[in-house]
Amino acid sequence: MKSKEEFVHSVFESIAPKYDLMNNVLSFRQHKYWRRFTMKKMNVQEGQTAIDLCCGTCDWTISLAQKSKTGPIVGLDFSQHMLDYGAIKVNELNLQKQITLVQGNAMSLPYEDNSFDFATIGFGLRNVPDLQQVIREMQRVVKPGGKIVCLELSKPTWEPFKSLYYFYFQKVLPLLGKLIVKRYEQYKWLPxxxxxxxxxxxxxxxxxxxxxxxxEAIPLTGGIAALHVGVKAK
Ligand SMILES: C[S@@+](CC[C@H](N)C(=O)[O-])C[C@H]1O[C@@H](n2cnc3c(N)ncnc32)[C@H](O)[C@@H]1O
Structure with missing residues (x-):
């Protein structure tokens, strides 16, 4: 039996080429709205620094770099294949001087205490073996007064929508994964x-x-996603 970490790693290595396409299809492009909302809420200032954990194909990493304009931004992920697809987008946008992509584990960050203004994690916290350990690491590497920001799928609360959503999420979504990119087991992992x-x-x-x-905890789209923000005490 594989550990959760090994299994998750194999999932993302396998779906990397179609990850962006499937994000759009499976969330009906809602993830774009969630990401825009998050960036607005973060209010990143010019020159601020960030580490984006579980950065995958770098959508959030890129937004952070564009908003900060000059601040160094790190994107960290343990799947080299996901990072390779992210690097293509980073290079196309000519952001390779500002963004450093690192293959590493969110459970143990290779950075000193108090290094960044923000530590972010997008659709990653669900995937790690010990979410408290990852939050501790995020807290450790941000400066006092810095922010930990998590955008993640969550659990809808409104009853009629809840049943419909779980039917889609648990039954239909893995089938779409199988139909569109021939990956059933990998998309069954999502629910x-x-x-x-x-x-x-x-x-x-x-x-x-x-x-x-x-x-702050902000449910999005009827609670199917949620944004969490916390500040490291000064
Ligand atoms: C659903 S994707 C999210 C990608 C990206 N943040 C986004 O918003 O689209 C989850 C990512 O987390 C990475 N991941 C999962 N567990 C990890 C860990 N322990 N350390 C580093 N990366 C991890 C996976 O390789 C994958 O790229």
Whole structure:
């Protein structure tokens, strides 16, 4: 039996070429709205620095670099194949001087304490073996007053929508994965990964227990995604 980490790694190595396409199809392009909302909420200033954990194909990493304009931005992921596709986009936008892509594990960041203004994680926290450890690492590497920002799938709360959504998410979505990119097991992982994951209120509580302050939890699109922000105490 593979560990969760090995399994998740194999999933993303396998789906990397079609990851961006499938994100658009499976979320009906909602992820674009969630990302725009998140960037607005973060209000990144020129020259600020960030580390984007589980950066995958670098959508968020690129937005951070474009907003910061001059601040160094790190994108970290353990799947080299995902990073390779991200690097193509980074190079096309001529951002390779500002963005450093690193193959590494979110559970143990190769950076010193108090290094960045922001630590972000997009659709990654669900995938890691110990989410509290990852939040601790994010908190460690941001400067006092810096922000930890998590954009992640979550659990819808409104009953009629909930049943319809779970039917789509658990039954239809893996079939679309099979039909469009011939990857059933990999897309079956998506609903499975949400089962053990805390809902938006529980995740906010985990942020607080870890010592983060000014914690905000914002459900998006009926709660199927959520944005969490916490500030490292000064
Ligand atoms: C669903 S993708 C999200 C990619 C990107 N952040 C986005 O917003 O589209 C999850 C990513 O997390 C990475 N990942 C999962 N567990 C990881 C870990 N322990 N350390 C580093 N990366 C990890 C996967 O390789 C994958 O690229």
């Amino acid at each position: 499975e990964s949400l089962i053990q994951f805390p809902d938006h209120k529980q995740l906010a509580e985990i942020f607080r227990v870890q010592g983060l302050t000014e914690v």
